[in-house]
Amino acid sequence: xxxxxxxxxxxxxxxxxxxxxxxxxxxxxxxxxxxxxxxxxxxxxxxxxxxxxxxxxxxxxxxxxxxxxxxxxxxxxxxxxxxxxxxxxxxxxxxxxxxxxxxxxxxxxxxxxxxxxxxxxxxxxxxxxxxxxxxxxxxxxxxxxxxxxxxxxxxxxxxxxxxxxxxxxxxxxxxxxxxxxxxxxxxxxxxxxxxxxxxxxxxxxxxxxxxxxxxxxxxxxxxxxxxxxxxxxxxxxxxxxxxxxxxxxxxxxxxxxxxxxxxxxxxxxxxxxxxxxxxxxxxxxxxxxxxxxxxxxxxxxxxxxxxxxxxxxxxxxxxxxxxxxxxxxxxxxxxxxxxxxxxxxxxxxxxxxxxxxxxxxxxxxxxxxxxxxxxxxxxxxxxxxxxxxxxxxxxxxxxxxxxxxxxxxxxxxx
Amino acid sequence: xxxxxxxxxxxxxxxxxxxxxxxxxxxxxxxxxxxxxxxxxxxxxxxxxxxxxxxxxxxxxxxxxxxxxxxxxxxxxxxxxxxxxxxxxxxxxxxxxxxxxxxxxxxxxxxxxxxxxxxxxxxxxxxxxxxxxxxxxxxxxxxxxxxxxxxxxxxxxxxxxxxxxxxxxxxxxxxxxxxxxxxxxxxxxxxxxxxxxxxxxxxxxxxxxxxxxxxxxxxxxxxxxxxxxxxxxxxxxxxxxxxxxxxxxxxxxxxxxxxxxxxxxxxxxxxxxxxxxxxxxxxxxxxxxxxxxxxxxxxxxxxxxxxxxxxxxxxxxxxxxxxxxxxxxxxxxxxxxxxxxxxxxxxxxxxxxxxxxxxxxxxxxxxxxxxxxxxxxxxxxxxxxxxxxxxxxxxxxxxxxxxxxxxxxxxxxx
Numbered sequence: 113x114x115x116x117x118x119x120x121x122x123x124x125x126x127x128x129x130x131x132x133x134x135x136x137x138x139x140x141x142x143x144x145x146x147x148x149x150x151x152x153x154x155x156x157x158x159x160x161x162x163x164x165x166x167x168x169x170x171x172x173x174x175x176x177x178x179x180x181x182x183x184x185x186x187x188x189x190x191x192x193x194x195x196x197x198x199x200x201x202x203x204x205x206x207x208x209x210x211x212x213x214x215x216x217x218x219x220x221x222x223x224x225x226x227x228x229x230x231x232x233x234x235x236x237x238x239x240x241x242x243x244x245x246x247x248x249x250x251x252x253x254x255x256x257x258x259x260x261x262x263x264x265x266x267x268x269x270x271x272x273x274x275x276x277x278x279x280x281x282x283x284x285x286x287x288x289x290x291x292x293x294x295x296x297x298x299x300x301x302x303x304x305x306x307x308x309x310x311x312x313x314x315x316x317x318x319x320x321x322x323x324x325x326x327x328x329x330x331x332x333x334x335x336x337x338x339x340x341x342x343x344x345x346x347x348x349x350x351x352x353x354x355x356x357x358x359x360x361x362x363x364x365x366x367x368x369x370x371x372x373x374x375x376x377x378x379x380x381x382x383x384x385x386x387x388x389x390x391x392x393x394x395x396x397x398x399x400x401x402x403x404x405x406x407x408x409x410x411x412x413x414x415x416x417x418x419x420x421x422x423x424x425x426x427x428x429x430x431x432x433x434x435x436x437x438x439x440x441x442x443x444x445x446x447x448x449x450x451x452x453x454x455x456x457x458x459x460x461x462x463x464x465x466x467x468x469x470x471x472x473x474x475x476x477x478x479x480x481x482x483x484x485x486x487x488x489x490x491x492x493x494x495x496x497x498x499x500x501x502x503x504x505x506x507x508x509x510x511x512x513x514x515x516x517x518x519x520x521x522x523x524x525x526x
Numbered sequence: 527x528x529x530x531x532x533x534x535x536x537x538x539x540x541x542x543x544x545x546x547x548x549x550x551x552x553x554x555x556x557x558x559x560x561x562x563x564x565x566x567x568x569x570x571x572x573x574x575x576x577x578x579x580x581x582x583x584x585x586x587x588x589x590x591x592x593x594x595x596x597x598x599x600x601x602x603x604x605x606x607x608x609x610x611x612x613x614x615x616x617x618x619x620x621x622x623x624x625x626x627x628x629x630x631x632x633x634x635x636x637x638x639x640x641x642x643x644x645x646x647x648x649x650x651x652x653x654x655x656x657x658x659x660x661x662x663x664x665x666x667x668x669x670x671x672x673x674x675x676x677x678x679x680x681x682x683x684x685x686x687x688x689x690x691x692x693x694x695x696x697x698x699x700x701x702x703x704x705x706x707x708x709x710x711x712x713x714x715x716x717x718x719x720x721x722x723x724x725x726x727x728x729x730x731x732x733x734x735x736x737x738x739x740x741x742x743x744x745x746x747x748x749x750x751x752x753x754x755x756x757x758x759x760x761x762x763x764x765x766x767x768x769x770x771x772x773x774x775x776x777x778x779x780x781x782x783x784x785x786x787x788x789x790x791x792x793x794x795x796x797x798x799x800x801x802x803x804x805x806x807x808x809x810x811x812x813x814x815x816x817x818x819x820x821x822x823x824x825x826x827x828x829x830x831x832x833x834x835x836x837x838x839x840x841x842x843x844x845x846x847x848x849x850x851x852x853x854x855x856x857x858x859x860x861x862x863x864x865x866x867x868x869x870x871x872x873x874x875x876x877x878x879x880x881x882x883x884x885x886x887x888x889x890x891x892x893x894x895x896x897x898x899x900x901x902x903x904x905x906x907x908x909x910x911x912x913x914x915x916x917x918x919x920x921x922x923x924x925x926x927x928x929x930x931x932x933x934x935x936x937x938x939x940x
Contacts, residue, residue, distance in 0.1 A: 117593075119645075119649075119659065121647075121648050147602060152598065153598050153644065158595075159595055162596075179533055179570050180573060181568060182567060182568040183567040184565045185664065185681055188561060188562045209633065211668065212670045219633075226567070234556070235533075245533065250599060250664060252599075252600070254626055256626045
C-alpha cells in the first residue's frame, strides 16, 4: 500500500488522557482512534494487525476441531434468567437496552447462555457430541472504570469458544488440547516466552480455571510466578495454593500481568440450568459437560505493544505485523523505489511504501513508530551502488543488499 | 468438510412464526438460528455464505479505492447532537444504553457522525482528500416491527462506505464509480438481472439518492419499473418524477422489491455540522463533500434465497455458495467417496461431504435443501462403472463422469 494514499497520519504527541503505553503508541501511529473511554475504532493499519491476530487464532482453533459461527449481540433475557445471570447484581457489567415494545434486552458480554440454548435444537444423542464451537464476536462490558487503553475496553471483539462433551474425561482431553493451542497462539503472536499458564479461580463451576498471563507492569492482575517452572498462581487463589501445582516448590515472585486468555471448565452448570441434555449409548439422559475458552484479539494486540516496544515505537513480530516490509523512498531513490514496490507486489510481499512528500527524518521516525519488521531504504546513495539499505526493526545493523537480490533476501529474513 | 462433523441438522418444518420464504429455508437448512424477532445468529453454513458475500463486496470496494476500517458500536452523543440526529424523535430506530456513571450512549445505526468526527484528526489539506472509507460492522436498529425474516433485522452486519471529496465534481465521479461497483457486486451475487437502479428520495441532503432494488414479492418497497429500460422510481418520489429519468418515457409497472443497496449524496450536511473542513489549493477553507454507500450482506443473502430458490430448497450461485461441491456417499460408494473427498481437498475444491449414516433419500433431500451448486453422488451402481453421478442444482440433467475426470470436470462446470 502506498503511504501517500493511507488516510491516517502519525502524531508526535500522545493523547493526554491515555496512561497506557500501548494505547499511546497505537494512537500516535494511527492504528486506532479513541471514541470514548474504553471504546476504540480500528483504522486501516490497526485493522490489518487485528485481522492477522484473528487469522492466527482461527487457524489454531480450527486445528483442534473448532467450528466457527457468529451469535447475536442482542440477548433475550429468558436463557439468562434460567442461568441466574440476568440480574445486574449477579453480573455487574451488563449493558441493557429496550425494544420499542419496552421489552428489556441485553448486549452479550459472553455467550454461554445463548449457545447452550441454541444447541438444544441440534443436540439430542451421544452421536451429536462432542462439539467445539467458536466465534469472533463483539462483546459489550459495562466496566466501571476504563483507564487502561485497549487492555480493558467496554466494546471488543472476542474469540470465545465453548466445548460440549459427553463426560468429564472427554472434556478434560479437549481442555488440554485447548491449553496447548493457546500456548501455540501466544508463541505465534510473539509473546509466548513472557506468557505464563496461571491457576485461577474456577468460580462456582470448578476448582480452578486457567489464565494465560503476560508479564507486564501494565497488567491489572497480580500473579505469583513459580521461581522454578513457567507456571503461576493468580492472587485470588494464592491462599488456597501454597505450592506450585506443577513442580511442587513454594518460592514465588509477585508480578503484574495482563490476562491475554483464559480457559474455564464449566461442568454442567449451564447445561443443567438450560436443559441441554443428550441420550448416551446406554439410553441414559445426561447433561452436557461444558467448557469456555476466550482470547481478546485487541487486548493481545495491545499486549504485544506493551511487551515489544522500544523508545522509538512499536516492534511487530512478522506474523502479526500489518505489513512485512516498510519501503522508504528517500531523495534520489524514488524511481528505483517505485520499481521495487511493483516487484514486491508482484511477488506477494506485503509492503507499505512510503512515497510521501516528506523529509528523510520524518520517514525514518515514522518507520520506527509503526514498527514494521523490515525497513528498506532506497536513496540516491544506495541507488549509486544498485543497492538498498535494509534494517530489521528488532536490531541496529544496517545491511546493504543488491536491488536484484531483495526479494529473496526478504523471503529469508523471516 | 465432513457433514457428520457439522453440528447443525436440517429440519423438515419451518418455524411457524416465520412468513418469509428465505428465513424459512435458511432456518430449515441450519444456516441461521432465530434468537428473537429480527435477531439471527449465523451457524457454520450461514457464516461461510455470509463471508463469501462479504469477500465479493470487499473486492469490488477495494477496486474503487476503498480503505477498510472498523468503527465502534458504542456512540458518544456529542457528534450526534451536532448533526441533530441524537433525538429519538428525529431518528426513531435508536437503541440507547447507559454507562455505569449514567451517561447515555447509543448503539450505532449508521456512522456518518462518528467517521466525520474522526476525520477531523486526519484531514486538513486538499492533499488529504479524496478518501473512501468503509467497514463491515454490526448495526443496531430498533425496528418497530421485524416480521420479514432476515430482510429486516434489528442487528446486522452492514458494509457502509463514506466518501470525502473536495468538490461536487470529484464527488460525482466517485458516486458513478460506486454505482458501477454496486452493479458488479449484485451481478456477482447472482441477482444482477433482477436488481434495478431506483431513484429514491435524497432526504434533506440532495434531490435524489439511488437504491438497488431486487424485484421480489417478499420486498417491503414499492417501485415503479420503467417498461423500456432497467431503471425504476421509488414510490416515495413518484409524484415528483412522471418520466423515467433514464429514457424519458412515462409507462411504468408497479412492483414489490427488496432494497439490497443504496447510495446517497450527503453534500456538506455532516461536514458543516461537525466542522470537517480542508484548505484548498488556493488557501480557502471549505467543508468536505460527502456521500454514503450501504449494502447489507445478510439481507443480500436472504434476497438471493428469495430470488433463486425452488420447491426443493435453496439454489446458491457458485460464487457465494458455502461449498462448491456436495459429495454424497450412498450405500456401496463409501470407499470411493472417501477417496474422492481427499482428492477434492488436495485440489482445493470446497466440498461438503455427506458421510453421515443416513438413507439415500435423506441425503438427496438435504442436498436439494442446502442448494450447493454441484451434487456428486457415489453409489454401488456408479462405482461399478468407475463413475460418479453429477447434477447441477440449477438443472435436472444427471451426468455420469469418470471418477478420474471429476476434478477437471468440476473446474470447468463453473
